[in-house]
Amino acid sequence: ETGVTQTPRHLVMGMTNKKSLKCEQHLGHNAMYWYKQSAKKPLELMFVYNFKEQTENNSVPSRFSPECPNSSHLFLHLHTLQPEDSALYLCASSPRGEGQETQYFGPGTRLLVL
Amino acid sequence: GQNIDQPTEMTATEGAIVQINCTYQTSGFNGLFWYQQHAGEAPTFLSYNVLDGLEEKGRFSSFLSRSKGYSYLLLKELQMKDSASYLCAVTDSNYQLIWGAGTKLIIKP
Numbered sequence: 001e002t003g004v005t006q007t008p009r010h011l012v013m014g015m016t017n018k019k020s021l022k023c024e025q026h027l028g029h030n031a032m033y034w035y036k037q038s039a040k041k042p043l044e045l046m047f048v049y050n051f052k053e054q055t056e057n058n059s060v061p062s063r064f065s066p067e068c069p070n071s072s073h074l075f076l077h078l079h080t081l082q083p084e085d086s087a088l089y090l091c092a093s094s095p096r097g098e099g100q101e102t103q104y105f106g107p108g109t110r111l112l113v114l
Numbered sequence: 115g116q117n118i119d120q121p122t123e124m125t126a127t128e129g130a131i132v133q134i135n136c137t138y139q140t141s142g143f144n145g146l147f148w149y150q151q152h153a154g155e156a157p158t159f160l161s162y163n164v165l166d167g168l169e170e171k172g173r174f175s176s177f178l179s180r181s182k183g184y185s186y187l188l189l190k191e192l193q194m195k196d197s198a199s200y201l202c203a204v205t206d207s208n209y210q211l212i213w214g215a216g217t218k219l220i221i222k223p
Contacts, residue, residue: 004156040122042213043201090156099209100145100164105156 003027006091006106013081014114021076021109023091029104031097032074034066037088037108049074050097081113116140118214120202125220126192134187134200134217142207148176148187149201151216157201160187189219197221 004025013019025032034046048056049068063085065077074091088108094101119137126132138146145164149157163169163178163185175188189196202214 040215042118042215043203045211099205099211100162102147102159102162103211105158107154107156110154 004091004093004104004106006089006109008109009107010110010112012112012114013078015081015083017081018077018079020078021089021091021111023074023076023106025072025074025091025093025104025106027093027104029093029095030071031094031101032068032071033092033094033103034074034076035090035092037090043090047076048097055097078111081111083113086111086113116206116212118202118204118212120200120214120217122215123218123220125222126189128192128194128221128223130192131188131190132192132219134189134202134219136185136187136202136214138183138185138202138204138212138214140183140204140206140212143180144205144207144209146176146178146185146205147201147203147211148185149203150198151201152198160200192221194221194223 007022031050033048036044045058046060047066052068063080067075090108091106092103094103117139148160150160151157161176168177173190178185199216199218201216204212
């Protein structure tokens, strides 16, 4: 049990749909992350929030829109996705958003775009 | 560019020892992580090395050589539950975390 929860665990959506992924951490951390994990590829960092402020956006297409209303919650809003966006989307948190900290991951949302 | 290399897949026998290697080329170095990820589950922290040498933690040990840009994860007395992917990640000079693609470890009875 990691203290980071994600919903939904699985999601199938068409290219014209709009959906949102939710992440919640119960660890009292100040930094939260969205990653994309595709088969046999390294984790791709998408967004970083530190104290609710976005500190990193790794050239992610605008069809992915993050939202961080507070330090415990993180959303990823999805619209007009492409089939190549199908992947496991992982949320993580860490105490202060520093690179040498351990990150605590949620179980991920397995996304399939048809 | 920055790069982390680790084998894609390895197979080992229950009760045996296996060594998973990781080599890295990054702009600076501020630590190396190993994470374990069971299929369909969250990656979980295993170890962190910032100085050269071997860090032992029960059945798992992690080694680092900064001069060679090299680390390994050593798993002893393998159990079936050790079947998982093992992710190597390096913190670079900008304190950005660079991830490897992971090594899928298959344990056979």
